[in-house]
Amino acid sequence: MGIWNGMMIIPIFLIIAFIYMLFNKRESNNYKGARVKGNAIDILNERFSRGEINEDEYISKKNILK
Numbered sequence: 001m002g003i004w005n006g007m008m009i010i011p012i013f014l015i016i017a018f019i020y021m022l023f024n025k026r027e028s029n030n031y032k033g034a035r036v037k038g039n040a041i042d043i044l045n046e047r048f049s050r051g052e053i054n055e056d057e058y059i060s061k062k063n064i065l066k
Contacts, residue, residue, distance in 0.1 A: 040065050 041062065048058040 044058065044061055044065065047053050
């Protein structure tokens with residue numbers, strides 16, 4: 001029976017690894033949208049501070065992003 005216990009460890013480890021990767025991928029997808037939105041607002045702030053866009057355009061684009 002000792003060999004069967006050792007052979008069961010590998011499939012159990014693979015199942016646990018698969019479940020971990022599945023949940024880890026879901027979490028990374030949830031944060032991806034937040035990073036893009038924050039990045040867009042950062043770019044908009046930089047463009048406004050450099051004078052590339054005026055205040056009206058800045059406010060309208062910022063409202064769209066929110």
